[in-house]
Amino acid sequence: MALKKSDLYSSLWKSCDELRGGMDASQYKDYILTLLFVKYVSDKAKADPNSLIEVPHGGSFDDLIKLKGKANIGEEINVAIRRLADANDLQGVINNADFDDPNKLGDGKAMQDRLSKLIGIFQDLDFSGSRAEGDDLLGDAYEYLMRHFATESGKSKGQFYTPAEVSRVMAQVIGIKPNTPKRTTVYDPACGSGSLLLKVADAAPNGLTIYGQEKDNATWALSKMNMILHGNVTADIRMGDTIVDPKFRSGDTLDTFDFLVANPPFSVKSWTNGLENEYGRFDGFGRPPEKNGDYAFLLHMVKSLKSTGKGAVILPHGVLFRGHAEATIRKELIKRGYIKGIIGLPPNLFYGTGIPACIIVLDKADAQARTGIFMIDASKGFIKDGNKNRLRPRDIHQIVDTFNKQVEIERYARLVPLKEIADPKNDYNLNIPRYIDSSEPEDLQDLHAHLHGGIPNRDIDALDDYWKAFPSLRSTLFSENRPGYSDLTIDIGSVQETVLESAKFKKFAADVDAVVDEWFAAHRSQLAKIDENTKPGELIGEISEDLLARFKAMPLLDEYDVYEQLMTYWNDLTMHDDVFMLMNDGWLGAAKPRKTIEDKDRKLSEMPDLIVGSGRSATKYKMDLVPPSLMISTYYYETAADIDKLTAAAEEAARAVEEYLEEHAVEDGLLAEAVDDDKITKALAAARLRVAKREKSDPDEVKALEHLIGLYDAEATAKKEAKDLQAELGATVLKEYGQLSEDDVKNLVLDDKWRAAVKERIASEVNSLTLDLVARIQQLGERYAQTVGALDSEIADLKAKVAGHLAAMGVPS
Known part of the structure; x- marks a missing residue:
C-alpha cells in the first residue's frame, strides 16, 4: 500500500x-x-x-x-x-x-x-x-x-519554526529565477530549524548552495537533520550567536551572499551581551538601541549581501516607525535605496508571538536608482487555523503576483515615491497605513432618501461588478424614482429568486462551468499519464496556474478565490493523496479495495468505506482512490435510489410506531397496561396481548395491541428490506471493483471525482457572491422602504389609536 x-x-x-x-x-x-x-x-x-x-x-x-x-x-x-x-x-x-x-x-x-x-x-x-x-x-x-x-x-519555544506559507512568500519575492545556478548562495543568520532556507532553495529548480547559523544547540541539530531529510546533505549550518560571533567571515570581514532570508527573534534585549567586534555592520548607519536587536539583525543582513544581493527579513512592525536611533538607521537605509519593498502580514501568524510582523525586502542591485518602495498591506488575507492565523494559497499567490509585477491595487498595494516618504510630514516613517488606507469604504446613510424615498444610485453603482457580470439584471430589479434615486421593481422577498432565476445569472454560471470544463479538458491527458515519474509539485503548479489565468478575464469572480478552491482540494490531501497512490501503485493497483488496518496495540484503526457481511463475519474494506459512493452513483444509481426509498419507508414506519405510542401509551390510554419503564417494546406488547386475550380484556385494548405489533412488524420488514438490499449492493459493488479496466478507473477518478469536485467548489463561489448581491439589495431596499414622513404618519395614527383606547377606558388624556 x-x-x-x-x-x-x-x-x-x-x-x-x-x-x-x-x-x-x-x-x-x-x-x-x-x-x-x-x-x-x-x-x-x-x-x-x-x-x-x-x-x-x-x-x-x-x-x-x-x-x-x-x-x-x-x-x-x-x-x-x-x-x-x-x-x-x-x-x-x-x-x-x-x-x-x-x-x-x-x-x-x-x-x-x-x-x-x-x-x-x-x-x-x-x-x-x-x-x-x-x-x-x-x-x-x-x-x-x-x-x-x-x-x-508555547511562546518560549516557538522560535524554531517559520510558517511554511510565509517562507514561500519570502522565497518568491527575492528574485530567484528558473535558471539560477546551483552555485548561487543563500544565507540565513538565524536559521532555526532551517525550514525558511529550504523553501528558498526549493524556489530554484537547480537548488541553491545553503549557508546558515543558529544559536540554540538543539535547534541547530534540528536544522542539520532537516537539511539531510530534504536532500541538502552539503548545506553548511554552523552553531553560534550571529551578532556576537558570526561564523561566516574572514577575519573581521563578513562573508557576503547572493540571497539572504531570516526570521530573527523579535526585539532581543540582550543582543549586545558579549559583543566585542561589530564587524563593520553599523558603519554609516549608527548603532542600534541597546535594548532592541531588530536593527542589529537587519544591518547584519545588509552587510552580508553582495553588491547585487537580495534578501528578505521578518521583523515586527515597530521597525517601520520607531524613533531615535532606529529612525536614523531607517532613514539611511531608505536614502541608500536598499529597501525594495515592505509587506505587512496578518497578526498572529508566528508561534513565538501574536504581534503583527512585516517582510522587509532588500535589494542592493541598482539601489541608488530606486525611486520608491513598493508596499503591500496583506494584513486582512488569512484564515483561522486553531489558535493561530495562516496565509491561504490565494493569499500567498496574490502577495507574490502583486509584488513581483509591482501592480498597484487600491487599498492593497502601491509604489510609494521616496519623495513622499522623505516629506517632512512623513519624515522617513514607513508605517504602512500612512501610505495605504486598507479600510473598507463607509456605508453612508442618505438623508434625502430617508426623507423622500428611493435607493441612492451611488449605492447601486457600487455594485457595478455584478451588473457587468449580469447585464440587464439591474434594469430588471430597479426603475428610476427621480434623478439620482431608484426604486425596487419587485418585493424584497423576491430578490433572491429573481436573481438566481434570471437568464443572465444562469448564463454566467454556465460560462463559469464551461471555463472549468475547458481547463480540465486541456489537462486531462496529462493527468491520465500520472505514473511513478510524476512530480506532484510541478503538476499542481502547472494546472493551478492555468486555472488562475483562465479566470483573470472572468467578471465578478476573483481569480484567486477560484485558485484557492483547487488548492484547498489539493492541500486537504484528497487529490494529493490520490496522485501519490497513483504514482506508487498505478491506476488499477490504487483502485483495488483493501481490508482496513486495525491494530489496537499500536492505536491504529481506519473507518471502513464498505462492510460486506455482518457481525463477526463482516469484512471491512477501504477504497481510497475510488470510494464506493462514486461507484454507486456511476453504476448503481437506481439501486441506491431503491435503498433510499426503503430507508425512507423504514423511517416512516418508525414514526408511525412513535406516533401511535404517543397517542395511546399514556395514563388511562389503550396501551397503558403494556408500559414498562416508560417504554413498550414489541415483546412487551405481545406478552400483554396474550394476557389480554386470556383475561378477555377490553376489545379496544386488544385491537390497539394488535395494531401496535403490526406497526412493529412493518417497521422491522422495511428495515430488513433496506438492510438486505444494502448488503446485496455492497457485495455487488465489491465484485465490480475487480472488473474495472484502467480506462474505467481513469474515467471515475478524472471525470467523476476530480473534475466534478473542482466544478462544485467553483460553483459554490458563484453562488456565494450572488447571495452577497442579494443580501446587499435587500439591505438597501429595507433601509429606504419607508420615508420619515410615512413613519411620522404611522406614529401619529398609532398615537390616536392609543388615545382612543384610553378614553374608552375612562382615562383622561
Whole structure:
C-alpha cells in the first residue's frame, strides 16, 4: 500500500501521543524527529546504494525493530543511533535524545512498552519512494511535526519554526529565477530549524548552495537533520550567536551572499551581551538601541549581501516607525535605496508571538536608482487555523503576483515615491497605513432618501461588478424614482429568486462551468499519464496556474478565490493523496479495495468505506482512490435510489410506531397496561396481548395491541428490506471493483471525482457572491422602504389609536 501523506501525518502524531505525559513538546520532538530521521535514511539507503548517508550494521531502523520488547531497549536504541551518528559525523545532531531516560520515558516495563510501540508506529512507514524533487513526502511530514511542536511548545519555544506559507512568500519575492545556478548562495543568520532556507532553495529548480547559523544547540541539530531529510546533505549550518560571533567571515570581514532570508527573534534585549567586534555592520548607519536587536539583525543582513544581493527579513512592525536611533538607521537605509519593498502580514501568524510582523525586502542591485518602495498591506488575507492565523494559497499567490509585477491595487498595494516618504510630514516613517488606507469604504446613510424615498444610485453603482457580470439584471430589479434615486421593481422577498432565476445569472454560471470544463479538458491527458515519474509539485503548479489565468478575464469572480478552491482540494490531501497512490501503485493497483488496518496495540484503526457481511463475519474494506459512493452513483444509481426509498419507508414506519405510542401509551390510554419503564417494546406488547386475550380484556385494548405489533412488524420488514438490499449492493459493488479496466478507473477518478469536485467548489463561489448581491439589495431596499414622513404618519395614527383606547377606558388624556 502506498504511503499517503494523510496517513503519514496521522501515524507521526500518534507517535507523539505515546510520549505525552512524561515531557512537553519541546522535549519529545527530539525523540520523534530522531526516529523519523533514522527510518528515512535507512529506507533511502536500501533503495539507493549511492546514498550520501551511510547506514552501518547495527545502526539501521531494522536494527531498532529487533529491539522491540527487550528489557534494555532504551540503552540499545542509544547505541544504534550513536553508530549511525559516528558513521556520518553527526555526533550531537541525531543522538541528543536519551532513549534510556526513565524520568521521561518511564521505568522498566513502562519504558519497554512505550518504546516498542513507538518503533512499531514507524515500522510500517516506507520512505523509499520519497522524492526530494517534485514532492518531498518526508520533508512535508517533518514540517507538519515542526508546526505542531511549535504550537504545543508555547511562546518560549516557538522560535524554531517559520510558517511554511510565509517562507514561500519570502522565497518568491527575492528574485530567484528558473535558471539560477546551483552555485548561487543563500544565507540565513538565524536559521532555526532551517525550514525558511529550504523553501528558498526549493524556489530554484537547480537548488541553491545553503549557508546558515543558529544559536540554540538543539535547534541547530534540528536544522542539520532537516537539511539531510530534504536532500541538502552539503548545506553548511554552523552553531553560534550571529551578532556576537558570526561564523561566516574572514577575519573581521563578513562573508557576503547572493540571497539572504531570516526570521530573527523579535526585539532581543540582550543582543549586545558579549559583543566585542561589530564587524563593520553599523558603519554609516549608527548603532542600534541597546535594548532592541531588530536593527542589529537587519544591518547584519545588509552587510552580508553582495553588491547585487537580495534578501528578505521578518521583523515586527515597530521597525517601520520607531524613533531615535532606529529612525536614523531607517532613514539611511531608505536614502541608500536598499529597501525594495515592505509587506505587512496578518497578526498572529508566528508561534513565538501574536504581534503583527512585516517582510522587509532588500535589494542592493541598482539601489541608488530606486525611486520608491513598493508596499503591500496583506494584513486582512488569512484564515483561522486553531489558535493561530495562516496565509491561504490565494493569499500567498496574490502577495507574490502583486509584488513581483509591482501592480498597484487600491487599498492593497502601491509604489510609494521616496519623495513622499522623505516629506517632512512623513519624515522617513514607513508605517504602512500612512501610505495605504486598507479600510473598507463607509456605508453612508442618505438623508434625502430617508426623507423622500428611493435607493441612492451611488449605492447601486457600487455594485457595478455584478451588473457587468449580469447585464440587464439591474434594469430588471430597479426603475428610476427621480434623478439620482431608484426604486425596487419587485418585493424584497423576491430578490433572491429573481436573481438566481434570471437568464443572465444562469448564463454566467454556465460560462463559469464551461471555463472549468475547458481547463480540465486541456489537462486531462496529462493527468491520465500520472505514473511513478510524476512530480506532484510541478503538476499542481502547472494546472493551478492555468486555472488562475483562465479566470483573470472572468467578471465578478476573483481569480484567486477560484485558485484557492483547487488548492484547498489539493492541500486537504484528497487529490494529493490520490496522485501519490497513483504514482506508487498505478491506476488499477490504487483502485483495488483493501481490508482496513486495525491494530489496537499500536492505536491504529481506519473507518471502513464498505462492510460486506455482518457481525463477526463482516469484512471491512477501504477504497481510497475510488470510494464506493462514486461507484454507486456511476453504476448503481437506481439501486441506491431503491435503498433510499426503503430507508425512507423504514423511517416512516418508525414514526408511525412513535406516533401511535404517543397517542395511546399514556395514563388511562389503550396501551397503558403494556408500559414498562416508560417504554413498550414489541415483546412487551405481545406478552400483554396474550394476557389480554386470556383475561378477555377490553376489545379496544386488544385491537390497539394488535395494531401496535403490526406497526412493529412493518417497521422491522422495511428495515430488513433496506438492510438486505444494502448488503446485496455492497457485495455487488465489491465484485465490480475487480472488473474495472484502467480506462474505467481513469474515467471515475478524472471525470467523476476530480473534475466534478473542482466544478462544485467553483460553483459554490458563484453562488456565494450572488447571495452577497442579494443580501446587499435587500439591505438597501429595507433601509429606504419607508420615508420619515410615512413613519411620522404611522406614529401619529398609532398615537390616536392609543388615545382612543384610553378614553374608552375612562382615562383622561
